[in-house]
Amino acid sequence: MSGRARPLLAVLLALLSAGCRRAPEPFGAHTAFLPVVFWSRAHGFLPWAARITLTAPGGAPALVKLTRWPPDAADAEEDVIVVPGGTSRRVPVRTPPSTPASLYFESRSPFSVRASIVDRRGLVSPLDVPVLTREDLALPGDSLLVGPIVSNDAERGHFGFTFPGVDQGAAPYRVRVRLTAPGTGTLLHESSFVLTGLPLTVEDPWKRFSLPAGTPFDVTVTFLGGVRGRPVATGLWVYGIISVRATSTPRFLATRVVRASPPH
Amino acid sequence: MTTRQRVFGLGLSWLVGVWIVAGISSRVLPGMSAGRPWSYDIAKRVTPLTRWDSGWYVNIAEAGYWEPPTRVGQETNHAFFPLYPALIRVVVRTTGIETSRAGNLVSALALLGALLLFADWTKRHYGEARVVPAVLVLLLFPTSFFFAAVYTEALLLALSLSAVTAFERRRLALGALAGLLAGLTRISGLVLAPYLALVAFRAERDAGSARVRALGAAALAGASPLAGFGIFCLYFWKRFGDPLLFVTAQHNWSGARKSILDGPSLIWKSLVEDVQRGRILGAAPARTLEGVYLLLFFVLAVVLLRQSRRAEALFVFLTVAIVFASGTLESAGRYVLPAFPAFAVLAGLNARRDFFRALLVLAGLAQVAYVWAFVHWYWAG
Numbered sequence: 096m097s098g099r100a101r102p103l104l105a106v107l108l109a110l111l112s113a114g115c116r117r118a119p120e121p122f123g124a125h126t127a128f129l130p131v132v133f134w135s136r137a138h139g140f141l142p143w144a145a146r147i148t149l150t151a152p153g154g155a156p157a158l159v160k161l162t163r164w165p166p167d168a169a170d171a172e173e174d175v176i177v178v179p180g181g182t183s184r185r186v187p188v189r190t191p192p193s194t195p196a197s198l199y200f201e202s203r204s205p206f207s208v209r210a211s212i213v214d215r216r217g218l219v220s221p222l223d224v225p226v227l228t229r230e231d232l233a234l235p236g237d238s239l240l241v242g243p244i245v246s247n248d249a250e251r252g253h254f255g256f257t258f259p260g261v262d263q264g265a266a267p268y269r270v271r272v273r274l275t276a277p278g279t280g281t282l283l284h285e286s287s288f289v290l291t292g293l294p295l296t297v298e299d300p301w302k303r304f305s306l307p308a309g310t311p312f313d314v315t316v317t318f319l320g321g322v323r324g325r326p327v328a329t330g331l332w333v334y335g336i337i338s339v340r341a342t343s344t345p346r347f348l349a350t351r352v353v354r355a356s357p358p359h
Numbered sequence: 360m361t362t363r364q365r366v367f368g369l370g371l372s373w374l375v376g377v378w379i380v381a382g383i384s385s386r387v388l389p390g391m392s393a394g395r396p397w398s399y400d401i402a403k404r405v406t407p408l409t410r411w412d413s414g415w416y417v418n419i420a421e422a423g424y425w426e427p428p429t430r431v432g433q434e435t436n437h438a439f440f441p442l443y444p445a446l447i448r449v450v451v452r453t454t455g456i457e458t459s460r461a462g463n464l465v466s467a468l469a470l471l472g473a474l475l476l477f478a479d480w481t482k483r484h485y486g487e488a489r490v491v492p493a494v495l496v497l498l499l500f501p502t503s504f505f506f507a508a509v510y511t512e513a514l515l516l517a518l519s520l521s522a523v524t525a526f527e528r529r530r531l532a533l534g535a536l537a538g539l540l541a542g543l544t545r546i547s548g549l550v551l552a553p554y555l556a557l558v559a560f561r562a563e564r565d566a567g568s569a570r571v572r573a574l575g576a577a578a579l580a581g582a583s584p585l586a587g588f589g590i591f592c593l594y595f596w597k598r599f600g601d602p603l604l605f606v607t608a609q610h611n612w613s614g615a616r617k618s619i620l621d622g623p624s625l626i627w628k629s630l631v632e633d634v635q636r637g638r639i640l641g642a643a644p645a646r647t648l649e650g651v652y653l654l655l656f657f658v659l660a661v662v663l664l665r666q667s668r669r670a671e672a673l674f675v676f677l678t679v680a681i682v683f684a685s686g687t688l689e690s691a692g693r694y695v696l697p698a699f700p701a702f703a704v705l706a707g708l709n710a711r712r713d714f715f716r717a718l719l720v721l722a723g724l725a726q727v728a729y730v731w732a733f734v735h736w737y738w739a740g
Contacts, residue, residue, distance in 0.1 A: 165398070165399035165400065166399070169403070191399075263400060263403075263404070266400070267421055267422070288422065289422035291398065291400070292398070292400030292401060292404070293398055293399065293400050322422070322451070322458075323451050323452070323455050323456075323457070323458070324455055325455050
């Protein structure tokens with residue numbers, strides 16, 4: 096090999112080794128994913144707070160790694176929490192205010208998580224956050240279905256995209272979004288786009304997707320994969336939330352996954 | 360060691376130096392920043408030499424062009440040309456590396472290629488002795504760190520030099536290809552058109568070609584960057600139904616409606632306002648320096664003209680004129696970077712060796728300061 100080719104080969108090999116880096120190794124086989132937590136204390140808005148409790152069953156303690164995405168500061172992105180066996184402990188939220196964030200828990204030992212978003216004044220019913228596992232999430236090729244998203248005199252809905260922060264190396268993700276009329280399945284909108292690298296809430300889908308105001312629709316999101324072509328270790332989730340206008344009481348809509356790939 | 364090897368070594372050393380400065384800068388007073396306009400995930404993953412407009416290139420590389428803007432004042436990514444982000448995307452898809460790193464890699468490789476071409480060009484036009492001083496001037500010019508950043512300057516410089524070199528050597532197809540790619544890289548690529556036409560005409564005539572053939576070569580050369588821009592417009596036409604979406608997006612970036620004809624008067628107004636409010640020299644050093652760079656390149660264009668290098672003089676003049684058309688002096692120090700003949704002229708100061716060395720040291724220190732300001736979001740360039 097000529098002297099000139101050697102440095103180029105070295106650069107190429109370094110690039111390939113960097114590029115072929117694998118997805119992050121899981122901290123443990125037991126996982127829990129909170130697709131969205133939220134808190135706020137902005138003047139004029141409901142004072143939401145997130146309450147998260149971690150429990151280790153039985154006598155063995157659980158060493159749980161928590162990944163917040165995004166955290167309120169870089170040092171809060173990852174935490175390792177020790178939960179003595181048979182006890183529960185509250186988890187500091189440490190996510191930025193007024194920002195949807197995901198929390199991902201991993202452990203070698205069994206544990207459970209409960210999470211709810213509550214009105215600090217206690218006037219609005221709490222919103223229980225669904226607790227998912229890594230296996231629930233959509234992999235590239237899979238589709239996520241949620242709906243109907245409505246906006247009428249009684250209720251108003253929105254939806255959002257979320258994923259565990261442990262997979263930030265594979266993000267940002269590309270998705271195809273199909274909005275269809277509930278019941279008839281008439282196509283209202285279809286587009287493909289790249290998500291931001293953080294959980295993304297579509298607060299006003301009618302404006303975002305140029306739909307007539309208030310048109311009810313079902314959402315089908317097909318996960319097309321990461322833009323960098325890296326392996327996705329966990330996956331993508333889409334959530335829908337409907338709030339009763341009179342009481343501001345929110346609830347999660349059920350999300351269904353249609354698999355195109357074998358489960359994790 | 361040959362001159363080419365020396366030039367390549369200088370380029371590599373400069374890249375290492377800039378990255379060391381950028382790396383240290385990001386760690387020196389990390390809390391001190393003019394603002395962090397990017398979200399947590401972006402701020403966490405991008406390199407220190409990815410700031411300001413770099414974000415648009417990263418965005419196009421990852422997500423492509425968005426829906427067109429609907430109102431004046433709406434900033435969209437259509438104001439940025441496609442070739443550089445397309446190359447970044449290819450590197451990302453091929454290697455899986457983070458997008459801003461891929462951008463820095465494309466810039467670095469383009470710069471190294473550009474330096475070798477610049478060395479050859481300088482040798483042909485000014486002689487061997489001018490090569491290393493010219494390369495040093497190019498690398499140590501205060502704003503030259505943009506050649507390493509996620510910006511199009513290095514790629515445009517490489518493509519401009521490729522086109523000029525090819526037409527000077529009468530390799531028309533290669534020259535036209537490089538010219539076309541330059542037209543797909545940045546609006547500054549368009550000012551190559553008359554330069555390439557004159558270079559091609561001159562080369563053909565010097566080789567004894569008939570006038571008609573020389574005119575044909577000139578037409579091909581001049582049309583190549585315009586064709587690149589035309590392809591960009593056609594793409595927008597086919598995809599969004601608006602061939603002039605680039606122009607619309609450019610105008611939408613400013614808060615008010617304006618055209619390129621308003622540029623000089625807007626600059627004049629801002630100059631008058633700066634003088635009246637005392638926003639010059641020590642009160643606004645970065646802003647004043649932008650004007651100084653522009654003036655310097657104007658003077659260098661005049662010097663080129665006096666050296667009877669009319670084609671090169673025209674290229675430098677037009678590069679300066681782009682800034683006037685933009686309506687703002689901001690980024691003038693970056694806009695002039697692709698005007699490579701000016702650096703070869705400036706290297707003529709090497710005749711006064713101590714003075715030249717002192718200038719290089721001063722310019723290098725200014726570059727360090729600029730890198731720090733850029734990394735900390737104080738200066739957009």
